[in-house]
Amino acid sequence: MPHQEDTFTGARNSRIYFQAWLPEADPKAVLLVVHGLGEHGGRYGNVVNYFLPRGYGLYALDHYGHGKSEGQREYVERFSDYTQTLKIFFDRVRAAQLARPIFLVGHSLGGLISAVYLLDHQAGLAGAVLSGPAVKAPSLSPAVLVVGRMMSVLAPRMGVLGLDSGGVSRDPQVVRAYVEDPLVFNGKTTARLGAETLDAMGRVQAGAGTLRLPLLILQGAADRLVDPAGAELLYQAAGSADKTLKVYPGLYHEIYNEPEHEQVLHDVELWIEAHL
Helix, strand or coil, X not given: XXXXXXXXXXXXXXXXXXXXXCCCCCCCEEEEEECCCCCCHHHCHHHHHHHHHHCEEXXXXXXXXXXXXXXXXXXCCCCHHHHHHHHHHHHHHHHHCCCCCEEEEEECHXXXXXXXXXXXXXXXXXXXXXXCCCCCCCCCCHHHHHHHHHHHHXXXXXXXXXXXXXXXXXXXXXXXXXXXXXXXXXXXXXXXXXXXXXXXXXXXXXXXXXXXXXXXXXXXXXXXXXXXXXXXXXXXXXXXXXXXXXXXXXXXXXXXXXXXXXXXXXHHHHHHHCCC
């Protein structure tokens, strides 16, 4: 079961790191993993360990400013830098797996990146699985929004908002590994990324009705890092005739790293198998 590592040139000529895990035989399908804020593609071991022995190939990139990719941590000039890089990566994966169906698997910020990507490029995919998608903006006062927009222009690289690592999982070992992982950024999100993320959320909410591909949306009901109502919002707004929403009572943000992850991944497998 070969594991591959390499880099490619993403948006703005950035060096982007990626990994691939491939079965011995030709994969029945490919999962393209799009990770969340501050983390990296190497944190999806549970997903890899579940799907690889079942004959799936998996690819995961590290976004610009994340993991082993270059760039200031949690900073981006434009949100489209993420989606343009994802398109370059998808084209690379498609070239390597010409006849295989590809499913986008986006989590958290990666769910938002995936949703924005799908607005422009859904035709090339067999379906998408979005978990804890960050598509609903937090409740902020108009004054805070104005200050945030100003900071994005005047001090775009300044850190403004941190993440509660305790909200990642109910498993203390997962939280400990997250905090101690040198490739995970535990600092504050920059003002520019914050503003670009809010704009991306607005674009998804306005354009979700154009989605037509099969869509599986997963959400931990006890998620403290994104608003769980976002999953319902996306489900209702999506124009896909084939769409499913699964909400897991009591689960935190990283449902693939919760104690119940085997059941969650089994649900994902059943859905993907039905769409091959």
